[in-house]
Amino acid sequence: MLNGAITALVTPMNTDGGIDFVALDNLIETQISNKINGLVVLGSTGESMSLSVVEKLEILKRVIHKNRSRVKVIAGISNANTSDAVAVTQQLNEVDGVDYVMALTPYYVKPTQDGLYHHFEKIANVSRYPVILYNVPGRTGCDLKDDTALRLANDFKNIVGLKDATGDIARACYLVKHCPQGFMLFSGDDATSMAFMLCGGDGVISVVSNLVPSQMSAMCEYAITGDKFSAIEVNNSILELHSEMFVEANPIPIKWALYNNGIISSPHLRLPLTTLSNINQDRVRVILEHFIPKVSKNA
Numbered sequence: 001m002l003n004g005a006i007t008a009l010v011t012p013m014n015t016d017g018g019i020d021f022v023a024l025d026n027l028i029e030t031q032i033s034n035k036i037n038g039l040v041v042l043g044s045t046g047e048s049m050s051l052s053v054v055e056k057l058e059i060l061k062r063v064i065h066k067n068r069s070r071v072k073v074i075a076g077i078s079n080a081n082t083s084d085a086v087a088v089t090q091q092l093n094e095v096d097g098v099d100y101v102m103a104l105t106p107y108y109v110k111p112t113q114d115g116l117y118h119h120f121e122k123i124a125n126v127s128r129y130p131v132i133l134y135n136v137p138g139r140t141g142c143d144l145k146d147d148t149a150l151r152l153a154n155d156f157k158n159i160v161g162l163k164d165a166t167g168d169i170a171r172a173c174y175l176v177k178h179c180p181q182g183f184m185l186f187s188g189d190d191a192t193s194m195a196f197m198l199c200g201g202d203g204v205i206s207v208v209s210n211l212v213p214s215q216m217s218a219m220c221e222y223a224i225t226g227d228k229f230s231a232i233e234v235n236n237s238i239l240e241l242h243s244e245m246f247v248e249a250n251p252i253p254i255k256w257a258l259y260n261n262g263i264i265s266s267p268h269l270r271l272p273l274t275t276l277s278n279i280n281q282d283r284v285r286v287i288l289e290h291f292i293p294k295v296s297k298n299a
Contacts, residue, residue, distance in 0.1 A: 002072050002100070002161070002184055003202040003224060005216040006038035007031050007209040008045035010251050011059060012264040019055060021062055023264040027210070028066045030263070034213035037203070039063060040102060042076035044139060045207050045251045049078065050270040053088075057095070064097035072099040074132065074205075080106040082119045086126055093128040102132040102163060102205075107140035113148045124156040131158055136165035136188060146174055153183045163188045163205050169195050176200035191242040194235045197223035207254050208241045211261070244287050247280050249273065256281060260288055 009031075012023035031039060041063045042048040042056050051059070060075055067073055075098050079085035085103065092101055103123050105116060124131050133152065137143035143166075152159050162179075164172060165188025175185055176199060186205050187196035193204035197220060209216035215238050222231035245253045252269060256276035259267035267275050276284065 001182070001202070002038055003220075004037040005035070005209050005213065005220040006040060006072075006074070006186065006203055006205045007036050007213060007216075008040040008043045008205050008207055009063070010210055010255050010258065010264070011046045011051065012255075012258075013266060013268040013270070015266050015268050017268065017270055019059060020265055024059070024062060025066050027258075027263065028063060031209070031213050032067070032070050035217040036071060036209060036213045037217070038072040038074055038099075038205075039067065040074045040076060040205055042078070043102065043134075043205075044076075044078075044104075044136065045210070045254065046076065047251060047270060047273070048076050050273070053091070057091070060092075060095060060098070064095070067097070069097070073097060074100040074102050075129075076102050076104065076134075077123065078104040080109050082106070082122050085119065086122050089123050089127050093126070098129050100132050100160070101127055101129045102134050104134045104136070105140050105142040105144050107142060110142060113145055116142070116144055117148055117152060120152050120159065121156070124152075124159050127158060129158075130160040131156075132161040132163055132184070132186070133159065134163045134165070134188070136163075138165070146171055146178075149175070150178055150180075153180055160184060161186060161202075164196075165189050167192045169199060172196045172201055173199050190245070194219060194223050194231055198226075198228060198231065207250055208238065208245050210254050211245070211257055211263070212238050212241065240287050244284050247283065248276060252276050253280070253284060257284055257288060260285060 012020040014020050135144040161184030163186045167189035185201045187193040190208045219234040256267040258264045
């Protein structure tokens with residue numbers, strides 16, 4: 001069973017917009033060596049919307065090759081059209097080394113809850129891999145209601161988890177109480193992830209862990225095992241990052257922070273996303289200069 005700290009990987013890019021596979025390799029190794037339990041590839045943080053089908057498969061295969069089965073690999077599916085989502089799922093079926101797929105709620109089209117049920121039903125019916133549902137209404141304009149998620153969890157054996165990025169702890173508590181045994185619940189909101197786990201969640205799919213993997217890993221381990229005071233201590237040590245890495249739309253700040261700290265070679269993103277604004281670079285730089293060394297020392 002997957003739990004703990006899972007990183008939603010950025011997609012490093014060169015200044016010409018091409019994929020920086022060397023930086024990707026280094027990032028993967030850093031994550032694994034710092035006890036991250038899983039890697040989400042081709043999610044929101046990975047800029048999946050701006051990647052071609054060919055690039056997505058290249059990136060996924062590179063991650064699988066570099067990972068060498070050391071941690072779990074979760075491949076993102078992010079299509080608003082159900083037939084396209086099914087086609088992508090079938091493509092992923094052909095790739096060995098994936099452990100889970102994570103299917104995003106359809107964006108822009110505003111489906112009903114019944115439409116969402118049937119969208120995920122179609123994906124589950126063709127997927128070779130276990131399916132994790134992904135609910136992030138702040139980005140998609142579409143909210144997978146708790147009862148619909150639970151209906152899917154009960155009706156399909158290969159729908160095995162939910163990434164809940166609402167940040168609503170009351171919803172987390174409701175899901176923990178009512179989900180079937182073995183169904184995995186992951187926070188998709190760094191700022192509330194500790195509380196999510198302390199109320200019974202299984203882990204976090206994190207943006208901030210790109211930058212501080214060892215701290216997120218430690219916080220998750222403490223929270224899941226019920227060591228509340230240790231979890232709070234570690235969470236307090238990275239608290240400012242939870243807000244600063246979302247001062248502009250994800251993944252703009254995290255890519256700039258990784259670049260500033262020498263972890264990737266460029267902060268480049270593809271349009272319509274642009275590099276972190278100068279005023280926010282100054283703001284984030286202050287946090288990184290005065291905060292990251294302290295976190296590393298205490299890790």
